[in-house]
Amino acid sequence: MSKIINVKGLDFTKAIKPQQNQPQHNPFSVSFKGNELKADVFEFSAKKENINQANFVSKLADHCVNIKQQMLKPLQPAISFAGQVKQNAVNAKNNVVNTYNKLNSIQLNKQTFTAAINKVQEFQQNMNINKEVRVLMNKPVNELSDMFKAELQGIQA
Protein backbone atom coordinates (compact mmCIF):
# COMPACT_ATOMS: atom_id res chain seq x y z
CA MET A 1 0.00 0.00 0.00
CA SER A 2 1.43 3.43 -0.82
CA LYS A 3 0.66 6.79 0.62
CA ILE A 4 1.17 10.14 -1.19
CA ILE A 5 2.00 13.05 1.13
CA ASN A 6 1.87 16.64 -0.21
CA VAL A 7 3.73 19.23 1.91
CA LYS A 8 4.06 22.86 0.56
CA GLY A 9 4.25 21.90 -3.08
CA LEU A 10 6.91 19.41 -2.56
CA ASP A 11 6.12 16.03 -3.80
CA PHE A 12 7.81 13.09 -2.54
CA THR A 13 6.63 9.69 -2.42
CA LYS A 14 7.11 7.46 0.38
CA ALA A 15 6.28 4.02 -0.54
CA ILE A 16 5.64 1.67 2.21
CA LYS A 17 5.90 -1.77 0.98
CA PRO A 18 3.77 -4.28 2.73
CA GLN A 19 5.47 -7.14 4.28
CA GLN A 20 4.48 -9.85 1.95
CA ASN A 21 5.17 -13.51 2.29
CA GLN A 22 6.63 -13.02 5.65
CA PRO A 23 6.02 -16.20 7.43
CA GLN A 24 4.43 -15.83 10.77
CA HIS A 25 6.39 -17.71 13.20
CA ASN A 26 4.06 -19.88 15.01
CA PRO A 27 5.83 -22.44 17.02
CA PHE A 28 2.90 -24.81 16.67
CA SER A 29 2.41 -24.28 12.97
CA VAL A 30 2.84 -26.92 10.38
CA SER A 31 4.58 -26.21 7.12
CA PHE A 32 4.01 -27.75 3.78
CA LYS A 33 6.43 -27.15 0.89
CA GLY A 34 7.90 -24.15 2.68
CA ASN A 35 4.55 -22.53 3.38
CA GLU A 36 3.07 -22.34 6.78
CA LEU A 37 -0.26 -24.04 6.97
CA LYS A 38 -2.92 -22.04 8.70
CA ALA A 39 -5.83 -23.41 10.60
CA ASP A 40 -8.36 -22.55 7.89
CA VAL A 41 -6.52 -24.73 5.45
CA PHE A 42 -7.97 -27.71 7.17
CA GLU A 43 -11.53 -27.38 6.04
CA PHE A 44 -13.67 -30.42 6.14
CA SER A 45 -15.07 -31.38 2.78
CA ALA A 46 -18.18 -32.71 4.57
CA LYS A 47 -18.94 -29.18 5.84
CA LYS A 48 -18.93 -27.80 2.30
CA GLU A 49 -21.21 -30.59 1.19
CA ASN A 50 -23.56 -29.79 4.04
CA ILE A 51 -23.67 -26.15 3.04
CA ASN A 52 -24.22 -27.07 -0.59
CA GLN A 53 -26.93 -29.51 0.45
CA ALA A 54 -28.63 -26.86 2.62
CA ASN A 55 -28.55 -24.38 -0.24
CA PHE A 56 -29.98 -26.98 -2.54
CA VAL A 57 -32.77 -27.82 -0.14
CA SER A 58 -33.68 -24.17 0.42
CA LYS A 59 -33.61 -23.54 -3.35
CA LEU A 60 -35.75 -26.63 -3.89
CA ALA A 61 -38.20 -25.42 -1.25
CA ASP A 62 -38.36 -21.98 -2.88
CA HIS A 63 -38.87 -23.60 -6.24
CA CYS A 64 -41.67 -25.74 -4.86
CA VAL A 65 -43.33 -22.68 -3.36
CA ASN A 66 -43.03 -20.89 -6.70
CA ILE A 67 -44.50 -23.86 -8.56
CA LYS A 68 -47.35 -24.06 -6.07
CA GLN A 69 -48.05 -20.36 -6.45
CA GLN A 70 -47.94 -20.62 -10.24
CA MET A 71 -50.28 -23.61 -10.17
CA LEU A 72 -52.70 -21.85 -7.84
CA LYS A 73 -52.68 -18.61 -9.83
CA PRO A 74 -55.13 -19.75 -12.55
CA LEU A 75 -57.27 -21.43 -9.90
CA GLN A 76 -57.55 -18.22 -7.85
CA PRO A 77 -60.93 -17.12 -9.32
CA ALA A 78 -62.35 -20.58 -8.70
CA ILE A 79 -61.04 -20.53 -5.13
CA SER A 80 -62.53 -17.10 -4.48
CA PHE A 81 -65.84 -18.22 -6.04
CA ALA A 82 -65.88 -21.29 -3.83
CA GLY A 83 -65.25 -19.02 -0.86
CA GLN A 84 -68.19 -16.83 -1.83
CA VAL A 85 -70.43 -19.89 -2.27
CA LYS A 86 -69.42 -21.10 1.14
CA GLN A 87 -70.13 -17.68 2.65
CA ASN A 88 -73.52 -17.56 0.91
CA ALA A 89 -74.37 -20.99 2.23
CA VAL A 90 -73.46 -19.88 5.74
CA ASN A 91 -75.58 -16.72 5.33
CA ALA A 92 -78.53 -18.74 4.00
CA LYS A 93 -78.26 -21.13 6.91
CA ASN A 94 -78.19 -18.20 9.34
CA ASN A 95 -81.23 -16.66 7.64
CA VAL A 96 -83.17 -19.90 7.88
CA VAL A 97 -82.26 -20.27 11.52
CA ASN A 98 -83.24 -16.65 12.25
CA THR A 99 -86.57 -17.04 10.42
CA TYR A 100 -87.29 -20.25 12.29
CA ASN A 101 -86.52 -18.55 15.59
CA LYS A 102 -88.73 -15.58 14.66
CA LEU A 103 -91.59 -17.88 13.68
CA ASN A 104 -91.17 -19.72 16.95
CA SER A 105 -91.33 -16.45 18.85
CA ILE A 106 -94.66 -15.45 17.21
CA GLN A 107 -97.60 -16.70 19.18
CA LEU A 108 -100.47 -17.53 16.85
CA ASN A 109 -103.77 -18.09 18.49
CA LYS A 110 -106.93 -19.21 16.73
CA GLN A 111 -108.56 -15.77 16.80
CA THR A 112 -105.58 -14.02 15.22
CA PHE A 113 -105.34 -16.69 12.55
CA THR A 114 -109.06 -16.53 11.76
CA ALA A 115 -108.96 -12.73 11.60
CA ALA A 116 -106.00 -12.85 9.21
CA ILE A 117 -107.77 -15.39 6.97
CA ASN A 118 -110.93 -13.26 6.95
CA LYS A 119 -108.92 -10.19 5.99
CA VAL A 120 -107.36 -12.04 3.07
CA GLN A 121 -110.74 -13.37 1.92
CA GLU A 122 -112.29 -9.92 2.23
CA PHE A 123 -109.44 -8.43 0.21
CA GLN A 124 -109.87 -11.08 -2.50
CA GLN A 125 -113.62 -10.47 -2.61
CA ASN A 126 -113.10 -6.72 -2.86
CA MET A 127 -110.70 -7.24 -5.75
CA ASN A 128 -113.51 -8.91 -7.74
CA ILE A 129 -116.03 -6.15 -7.02
CA ASN A 130 -116.80 -3.50 -9.58
CA LYS A 131 -114.95 -0.24 -8.95
CA GLU A 132 -118.18 1.79 -8.81
CA VAL A 133 -119.66 -0.65 -6.29
CA ARG A 134 -116.55 -0.34 -4.15
CA VAL A 135 -116.95 3.45 -4.12
CA LEU A 136 -120.64 3.14 -3.21
CA MET A 137 -119.88 0.63 -0.43
CA ASN A 138 -117.90 3.30 1.39
CA LYS A 139 -120.87 5.69 1.46
CA PRO A 140 -123.38 5.73 4.35
CA VAL A 141 -126.58 3.73 3.95
CA ASN A 142 -128.81 6.85 4.15
CA GLU A 143 -127.02 8.37 1.19
CA LEU A 144 -127.32 5.12 -0.77
CA SER A 145 -131.03 4.97 0.06
CA ASP A 146 -131.55 8.47 -1.35
CA MET A 147 -129.54 7.60 -4.45
CA PHE A 148 -131.57 4.41 -4.91
CA LYS A 149 -134.87 6.26 -4.71
CA ALA A 150 -133.66 9.01 -7.05
CA GLU A 151 -132.46 6.46 -9.58
CA LEU A 152 -135.81 4.60 -9.54
CA GLN A 153 -137.69 7.85 -10.02
CA GLY A 154 -135.37 8.65 -12.93
CA ILE A 155 -136.20 5.29 -14.59
CA GLN A 156 -139.95 5.82 -14.10
CA ALA A 157 -139.73 9.28 -15.64
Added chain:
Amino acid sequence: MAKVEHIIEALGRHKDPQSVHVLKDVGTNSSFDFVREQTARTLVRKNTHESLRTMIINEGKGINDLSPQVSEATVQEILELNNKEEVLKILEDTVKMHSNEEIKKNANSLQALLALSN
Protein backbone atom coordinates in the same frame (compact mmCIF):
# COMPACT_ATOMS: atom_id res chain seq x y z
CA MET B 1 -125.04 8.92 -11.78
CA ALA B 2 -124.67 5.45 -10.33
CA LYS B 3 -126.56 2.57 -11.86
CA VAL B 4 -129.37 0.88 -9.90
CA GLU B 5 -127.56 -2.46 -10.12
CA HIS B 6 -124.46 -0.97 -8.53
CA ILE B 7 -126.47 0.64 -5.72
CA ILE B 8 -128.26 -2.66 -4.96
CA GLU B 9 -124.96 -4.58 -4.96
CA ALA B 10 -123.32 -1.94 -2.76
CA LEU B 11 -126.22 -2.20 -0.29
CA GLY B 12 -125.93 -5.98 -0.41
CA ARG B 13 -122.22 -5.83 0.48
CA HIS B 14 -122.60 -3.01 3.00
CA LYS B 15 -121.72 -3.90 6.59
CA ASP B 16 -124.38 -1.64 8.07
CA PRO B 17 -127.47 -3.73 9.02
CA GLN B 18 -129.65 -0.81 7.93
CA SER B 19 -128.81 -1.72 4.32
CA VAL B 20 -131.27 -4.67 4.61
CA HIS B 21 -134.07 -2.28 5.53
CA VAL B 22 -133.31 -0.03 2.55
CA LEU B 23 -133.36 -3.02 0.20
CA LYS B 24 -136.57 -4.28 1.81
CA ASP B 25 -138.37 -0.92 1.74
CA VAL B 26 -137.15 0.45 -1.59
CA GLY B 27 -135.98 -2.51 -3.69
CA THR B 28 -138.68 -5.14 -3.02
CA ASN B 29 -141.49 -2.55 -3.42
CA SER B 30 -140.25 -1.35 -6.81
CA SER B 31 -142.60 -1.65 -9.75
CA PHE B 32 -139.77 -2.92 -11.96
CA ASP B 33 -139.30 -6.67 -12.10
CA PHE B 34 -135.55 -6.45 -12.71
CA VAL B 35 -135.12 -4.26 -9.59
CA ARG B 36 -137.19 -6.66 -7.45
CA GLU B 37 -135.29 -9.64 -8.88
CA GLN B 38 -131.88 -8.21 -8.17
CA THR B 39 -132.97 -7.02 -4.74
CA ALA B 40 -134.28 -10.52 -3.94
CA ARG B 41 -131.02 -12.13 -5.05
CA THR B 42 -129.04 -9.63 -2.98
CA LEU B 43 -131.14 -10.16 0.14
CA VAL B 44 -130.80 -13.96 -0.14
CA ARG B 45 -127.03 -13.66 -0.56
CA LYS B 46 -126.90 -11.60 2.64
CA ASN B 47 -128.06 -14.81 4.36
CA THR B 48 -129.21 -13.09 7.55
CA HIS B 49 -132.38 -13.88 9.49
CA GLU B 50 -133.93 -10.52 8.59
CA SER B 51 -133.17 -10.68 4.86
CA LEU B 52 -134.27 -14.32 4.44
CA ARG B 53 -137.43 -13.77 6.47
CA THR B 54 -138.42 -10.98 4.07
CA MET B 55 -137.91 -13.27 1.09
CA ILE B 56 -139.93 -16.18 2.56
CA ILE B 57 -142.79 -14.93 4.71
CA ASN B 58 -143.77 -11.59 3.11
CA GLU B 59 -146.63 -11.59 0.71
CA GLY B 60 -145.73 -10.45 -2.80
CA LYS B 61 -141.98 -10.56 -2.09
CA GLY B 62 -139.22 -13.09 -2.74
CA ILE B 63 -140.62 -16.60 -3.30
CA ASN B 64 -144.16 -15.18 -3.01
CA ASP B 65 -143.67 -12.54 -5.70
CA LEU B 66 -146.37 -12.41 -8.36
CA SER B 67 -143.72 -12.31 -11.08
CA PRO B 68 -142.48 -15.87 -11.79
CA GLN B 69 -139.16 -14.36 -12.87
CA VAL B 70 -138.62 -12.86 -9.42
CA SER B 71 -139.86 -15.89 -7.45
CA GLU B 72 -137.79 -18.33 -9.54
CA ALA B 73 -134.67 -16.18 -9.18
CA THR B 74 -135.21 -16.11 -5.40
CA VAL B 75 -135.60 -19.91 -5.21
CA GLN B 76 -132.54 -20.41 -7.39
CA GLU B 77 -130.46 -18.12 -5.17
CA ILE B 78 -131.64 -19.95 -2.03
CA LEU B 79 -130.65 -23.29 -3.57
CA GLU B 80 -127.17 -21.92 -4.30
CA LEU B 81 -126.52 -20.84 -0.71
CA ASN B 82 -123.56 -22.55 0.92
CA ASN B 83 -125.00 -22.28 4.42
CA LYS B 84 -128.70 -23.17 4.41
CA GLU B 85 -129.10 -23.48 8.16
CA GLU B 86 -130.95 -20.19 8.64
CA VAL B 87 -133.22 -20.61 5.61
CA LEU B 88 -134.29 -24.12 6.73
CA LYS B 89 -135.11 -22.83 10.19
CA ILE B 90 -137.27 -20.00 8.78
CA LEU B 91 -139.02 -22.38 6.36
CA GLU B 92 -139.81 -24.80 9.18
CA ASP B 93 -141.28 -22.03 11.33
CA THR B 94 -143.26 -20.66 8.35
CA VAL B 95 -144.76 -24.07 7.51
CA LYS B 96 -145.72 -24.61 11.14
CA MET B 97 -146.97 -21.21 12.16
CA HIS B 98 -147.78 -18.86 9.28
CA SER B 99 -151.42 -17.82 8.97
CA ASN B 100 -151.43 -17.41 5.17
CA GLU B 101 -151.99 -20.75 3.46
CA GLU B 102 -150.44 -19.61 0.17
CA ILE B 103 -147.23 -18.61 1.89
CA LYS B 104 -147.23 -21.88 3.87
CA LYS B 105 -147.60 -23.81 0.64
CA ASN B 106 -144.74 -22.00 -1.06
CA ALA B 107 -142.53 -22.51 2.00
CA ASN B 108 -143.40 -26.21 2.07
CA SER B 109 -142.54 -26.60 -1.62
CA LEU B 110 -139.22 -24.87 -1.14
CA GLN B 111 -138.47 -27.01 1.93
CA ALA B 112 -139.09 -30.15 -0.15
CA LEU B 113 -136.92 -28.81 -2.95
CA LEU B 114 -134.07 -28.12 -0.53
CA ALA B 115 -134.43 -31.59 0.99
CA LEU B 116 -134.21 -33.11 -2.50
CA SER B 117 -131.27 -30.97 -3.51
CA ASN B 118 -129.27 -32.08 -0.49
